[in-house]
Amino acid sequence: MRDVSIIGVGQTPVAEHWDRSIGDLAVEAIAAARQDAGVDRVDALFVGNMLSGELAGQENLATLVADDAALLPIEALKIEAACASGGAALRAAYLAVGSGVHDYALVVGVEKMTDHLTDGVTSALALAADADYEAAHGISFAALNALLMRRYMHEHGARHEDFAAFSVNAHANAALNPRAMYRQPITVEDFVRSPVVADPINILDSAGICDGAAALLVAPTSETRVRARHAPVRIAASATATDTLGLAERKDPLVWQAVADSARLAYAQARLKPRDIDLFELHDAFTIVSVLTLEACGFADRGSALKLAAEGRIGRTGDIPIGTLGGLKGRGHPVGASGAYQVVETVLQLRGEAGPAQVRGATIGMAQSVGGSGSVAVTHILQV
C-alpha cells in the first residue's frame, strides 16, 4: 500500500462547550486542519465518535458533519471503538488513503458530553463495558478501573499516593497547553486530598467529562511533499487489537493484552523498539491505565511503572515523556475525540510546534487510544 502522512491538524479547546453543538465543534476542528494543511481538496471524511446517539441525539453523525462542513457529497463514515474511536477513525482513513481509493481524507474525532447531566454520561460510558456481565450489575468505568488499581496495589505493594506522579505530570503539561481543560498545576498533597470517586480512585486519578473536536488531514506521503504547507508527518505504523470485553474473563487483569498486541504490531511495522519512541501520547483515562499501558508497551517491567514516574522519567525532559500536552487527564477526555487529540498533539510535537510544552528533538511519537477496560487498542507511530 501507499505510504501515508498527516499534513494538517486542527482542534477546538477542550471544555464544557454549553453553547456549541456537536456539529459546530467538528466544523471548527476541520476548518483548522484544512487551513493548517493549506490544501483545499478533501475526498472522504472519517468521524471518530462514541456517544453521539446517546448524548447528542444524533446517529448518522458522519453525514451531519459532512453537511455542516460543506463537504457534500463526499464519502463520510462514522467509526466507533468506544473511547478508542478517534484513533480508529484515523486507522480507517489510513486504510482508505493507503489503498489508493482516496487521496485526501479528513479525520475528525468529536464528542459532546455536556448536554447531559453527569448521571447520564456515566451510564453512557458504561456502554463500552460488557452489557450483560458488567454494566447490567451497575458497575461504572471508574469502578472497573478501581478494581484494577486495588489489585495492582495489592500485587505490587503500592500505595495510592504512588500514582500521584501521573496526575501531577498531566496537570503540569496541561498548564502549558492553551487548549487544555485543566490548566492548574497540582501537588501530591492535592492528589491525596482529592475526593474519592470509586475507592481507591479519586477525582485526580480520573480524566474529566468534556466536549471537543480534533481533526487531521491525511494524504499519500509522495503527494504531500509537493502540495502541502508543512512537511508531512509519516504514519510509520497503524495497528488495532482486541481483548475480552469483560475484565473477569481475563487470565490476568493486570496484563493489558490488546494494548500490548497493538503496540507490538506497531513496533514491528515501523521497525522500532520502545526505546526509539521520543514521546508517547497514551490513554490516561485513569492513572492506573497509564501504569498498565507503560508496562504492556515495553517501557517498564511488570510492577515497575510507578518507579518510572517516581524517577521523573515520564516528564517532558525524561526518557519517555507521556501526555506531553496534558494527556486525557489534563487536556480533558471527550471520549470519541481523544484519540484524534492524541495524534494532533503528537504531530505538533514532531513539527516542533508544541510551544512551551515542546519535547526537544522529538522525531518519533506514539499515540495510543484504548476503548473499554483495555478491550480494544489502536496504536499509531508517527515519524518526521
Next chain:
Amino acid sequence: MRDVSIIGVGQTPVAEHWDRSIGDLAVEAIAAARQDAGVDRVDALFVGNMLSGELAGQENLATLVADDAALLPIEALKIEAACASGGAALRAAYLAVGSGVHDYALVVGVEKMTDHLTDGVTSALALAADADYEAAHGISFAALNALLMRRYMHEHGARHEDFAAFSVNAHANAALNPRAMYRQPITVEDFVRSPVVADPINILDSAGICDGAAALLVAPTSETRVRARHAPVRIAASATATDTLGLAERKDPLVWQAVADSARLAYAQARLKPRDIDLFELHDAFTIVSVLTLEACGFADRGSALKLAAEGRIGRTGDIPIGTLGGLKGRGHPVGASGAYQVVETVLQLRGEAGPAQVRGATIGMAQSVGGSGSVAVTHILQV
C-alpha cells in the same frame, strides 16, 4: 489497489429473536459465512450496526462480537452510517483488503431491535434524521417518508395504490426465502386496506422492525481462486456519497442525490450502465424509497418508476428485478444489518443459489444501502 471478492456468506433468519442477544446473532452469521467460505483465517472484523448503544445497551460492539466469535485479538471496528451501516462495513472491509493490510476480513451487519418497545425503536430510528431541525420537532422516519410520498403523488398525479406493486412484489419474493420475516403473499387489496402509519404511508408501505445478522468474508480475488470453496464473487465497484441530513435543505426533495451520486460512481468504477445490472437489491424501507431510488439510479425517468412496477418489470423475470429475496419490506429491515443482507442475497443470486427465488442467468448484481432520508448511500456492484 488489489481486486477484492466475497468468498463466504452467512445469515440468521430475520425475525423477532426475543431469546437471542445481539452477540448471539452476530456469532451465528459469522460461523455460517466462515463455513460457507471453507477458509479458517480471519484477519479483521468490520461490524455494521446503527443502534446497539440505544437498543442493546452496548457500544464497543465490534470488540464484543470479536470476543463472542472467538476472534480475539484481531482488529475489530464498528462502522455506522445509519441504515446504511451494513453496506458501510463492507466498504471499510473492501478498503482494508484492497490496501493490502488485511487478506481475510469479515463483515457482519447486525441489529437487535426487539428488546425494546416499538416507541423506543421509533425514537431511536429518528436519530438518523437531523436532530435539531427534524427529530426535535417529533417527526418520525415514517412521517418524513410520508412527506416525500405525498409530494411525489402531487407532482406526478399518482394515487397511493399505485405503490402497491412494490409491496406485492416484495412479499411474493419473501415467500420464497426461508429466512424472510414476512413470507405471506399479499394482494393490492390487502395493501389498500392496510392501516395508516403516517398518511399516506401504511403498514404495507413500510419495512418491519426486527432482529438479524448477515456476514460476509472478503479476500483478495487472486488468493480466493486458490483457497476458497466457492468461486469468488468480485466486488466490481464500491462507492459512498452523502447529501444534506435534513430534507428541507434540499433544492428538490424528490431527487435523491446521494443515491444518484453513489450509483454513478459505482457504474463508472465497474464500467457498466444501469441496463447491465441483472438484479438490484435496493433499500425499500418504504415503497416511496424504491420509487425514488429507481429514478435516481437510472432505471426510470423522473416520475416513471411506478410505471416500471405496474408493467411487472421489477419482478424476478422482469428486466430489473428488485428485492429478489424479499427486500427490506419482505425479508425484514434490521437496520444496521440490512446492508449486509442485501449483499449476502446478491451473492446467492450470482452463485445461482437463490433457490426458487433465483433470477436466471444473473451475473451482475447491485446492492445499495441508504441511511437517513437519502442522506447517505453505499453502493456495491458484484460480478461473477
